[in-house]
Amino acid sequence: xxxxxxxxxxxxFVPGAELTITQAAEFERQLAAAPPGPLVIDxxxxxxxxxxxxxxxxxxxxDRPGSAVMGLGEDARRLVAAVAEADRPCALKAPAMPLxxxxxEKIGRAVLAAVTSLGDGLAFMGTTLVAMAxxxxxxxxxxxxxxSRQLEVTGIDALGIVGLMSFLIxxxxxxxxxxxxxxxxxxxxxxxxxxxxxxxxxxxxxxxxMVAGRSASAFAAQIGTMKINEEIDAMRTLGLDPVEVLVVxxxxxxxxxxxxxxxxxxxxxxxxxxxxxxxxxxxxxxxFVQRLREVVPMSDFWIGMAxxxxxxxxxxxxxxxxxxxxxxxxQSVGERTTTAVVQSIFLVIVLDAFFAVFFTAIGFV
Amino acid sequence: MAEAPRRAAPVVEVxxxxxxxxxxxxxxxxxxxxxxxxxxxxxxESGAGKSVLMRSIIGxxxxxxxxxxxxxxxxxxxxxxxxxxxxxxxxxLFQQGALFSGLTVAENVQVPLREHLDLSPALMDEIVAYKIxxxxxxxxxxxxxxxxxxxxMRKRAGLARALALDPELLFLDEPTAGLDPIGAAAFDALxxxxxxxxxxxxxxxxxxxxxxxxxxxxxxxxAERRILATGTIDQLAQLPDPWIRDYFGGPRxxxxxxxAAPA
Numbered sequence: 001x002x003x004x005x006x007x008x009x010x011x012x013f014v015p016g017a018e019l020t021i022t023q024a025a026e027f028e029r030q031l032a033a034a035p036p037g038p039l040v041i042d043x044x045x046x047x048x049x050x051x052x053x054x055x056x057x058x059x060x061x062x063d064r065p066g067s068a069v070m071g072l073g074e075d076a077r078r079l080v081a082a083v084a085e086a087d088r089p090c091a092l093k094a095p096a097m098p099l100x101x102x103x104x105e106k107i108g109r110a111v112l113a114a115v116t117s118l119g120d121g122l123a124f125m126g127t128t129l130v131a132m133a134x135x136x137x138x139x140x141x142x143x144x145x146x147x148s149r150q151l152e153v154t155g156i157d158a159l160g161i162v163g164l165m166s167f168l169i170x171x172x173x174x175x176x177x178x179x180x181x182x183x184x185x186x187x188x189x190x191x192x193x194x195x196x197x198x199x200x201x202x203x204x205x206x207x208x209x210m211v212a213g214r215s216a217s218a219f220a221a222q223i224g225t226m227k228i229n230e231e232i233d234a235m236r237t238l239g240l241d242p243v244e245v246l247v248v249x250x251x252x253x254x255x256x257x258x259x260x261x262x263x264x265x266x267x268x269x270x271x272x273x274x275x276x277x278x279x280x281x282x283x284x285x286x287x288f289v290q291r292l293r294e295v296v297p298m299s300d301f302w303i304g305m306a307x308x309x310x311x312x313x314x315x316x317x318x319x320x321x322x323x324x325x326x327x328x329x330x331q332s333v334g335e336r337t338t339t340a341v342v343q344s345i346f347l348v349i350v351l352d353a354f355f356a357v358f359f360t361a362i363g364f365v
Numbered sequence: 366m367a368e369a370p371r372r373a374a375p376v377v378e379v380x381x382x383x384x385x386x387x388x389x390x391x392x393x394x395x396x397x398x399x400x401x402x403x404x405x406x407x408x409x410e411s412g413a414g415k416s417v418l419m420r421s422i423i424g425x426x427x428x429x430x431x432x433x434x435x436x437x438x439x440x441x442x443x444x445x446x447x448x449x450x451x452x453x454x455x456x457x458l459f460q461q462g463a464l465f466s467g468l469t470v471a472e473n474v475q476v477p478l479r480e481h482l483d484l485s486p487a488l489m490d491e492i493v494a495y496k497i498x499x500x501x502x503x504x505x506x507x508x509x510x511x512x513x514x515x516x517x518m519r520k521r522a523g524l525a526r527a528l529a530l531d532p533e534l535l536f537l538d539e540p541t542a543g544l545d546p547i548g549a550a551a552f553d554a555l556x557x558x559x560x561x562x563x564x565x566x567x568x569x570x571x572x573x574x575x576x577x578x579x580x581x582x583x584x585x586x587x588a589e590r591r592i593l594a595t596g597t598i599d600q601l602a603q604l605p606d607p608w609i610r611d612y613f614g615g616p617r618x619x620x621x622x623x624x625a626a627p628a
Contacts, residue, residue, distance in 0.1 A: 021530055028484075028485060090498065331467040
């Protein structure tokens, strides 16, 4: 076992038989506990030593002038020499700046990033539109197989979850409406509530949010990973335009699929509301449908359908744009994917508010 | 078969290894020994199963059959706790370095120290600093992220992490692939120096004939789903097998031999 022997002259220090990384913490504590001043480290009892043990010996010799080491075996001599040679100043962290400056810089960076990404985003939208137009008139045309593949992934594969969600939302809206309207004896207006709210707003909006969560993230992650693997650069060198190959089909797919998904979602929400009305308000399905046709104007349907392609375009553009912004490492893919989902949901809601004001202003209600 | 230079108990002992992926059989009854203190080069065609062999030895791949012993203990994905304890005694450098991209070089090297040991932060910082210096990385590389490093520096940083726990056994998967000849030669010299100073045993997968000539004590050839032959390059070059003849006797093999001969 290690120990300190206090005799005349420098203190003698005898470490244990194993001077390796597993014993390093213990050895360091013992060295720190040794009385100040020069030490004589006796390694004659050491059987195994590694670079960490050698480093601790070297550090003691360096930090306690006048210290010496005895009983060095061949291994120990070689290792102590090797670590002594490697003892160079080394900055492990980037130089830190004062907190207030760091915070100020963070705010500045965020503002700058917001402004540039707005500009870059608009530029990206323009590039995509140009690429789409160019592809449409080129001999090769739009890449329809790609579009159809994206339609399947973003649309058909989403039918289950979008349908279930809308069905449940229909039930919730009808149930809440029924409870409140019952107080005025106006429970029949539950049908107005369900019909108008879903076709005009909820069906499309919730579908868009679900698609933003599913597909904007997928687009950002796919394109971002391709960017890291230099696949995007490879496309460019092969004369392929990544925007035309990757972005245009995805944008087209969502522009096509979102109205269809939204309509499907609205239908299922109405089914959910209808079932609840039947069970809770005793309105039979036939009467429900009859009343629905009376109270929901065709304009509600058209307003919903008119918004959907724009939502689809925004979701796809944001997802692809964020994917293209990925740089360097896996962490960046994660950050950009998160940003893609947050931004696309946010923009969809902003756009929806804009449409609400717009349709009212032009008197289309 | 060439006689092993040492008769000490092997550090790695592979017996009757079988690896099968569906209908494809990668290894069929493969035997291999790695002896203490040697640098064993493993060569073979692309797809011959060199990396699969390495992954089997370090317990990342469950073999279909066969036993693998490292330091006399059996490695098997069936006993994760024991394999984990054993894995602290070896270091692995993957082909692309496999540095954690979200951490700086210094933090990468500190990961195993932090996970496995209870060292003071000051000592951990010192360990990282001297390891980085020993591996020939410039001091300013420590605070950088892997994406900011060149390919050669990334390999050195990966090796620094592999050596963080002062292992006795080192696995290298094509360490010089993708390096320029000067960088590759420097990396070869580094491996040899580290082997000599830290008393390492090295299992080295490579396609680099210069590396084989410069630092490998023995070479094992994987072909036809097993180890076809092991021995020094001179011994292997005498063998009648056409693939081995082409490998060492082809234009590149001869050129590498000429370079190595005067040294």
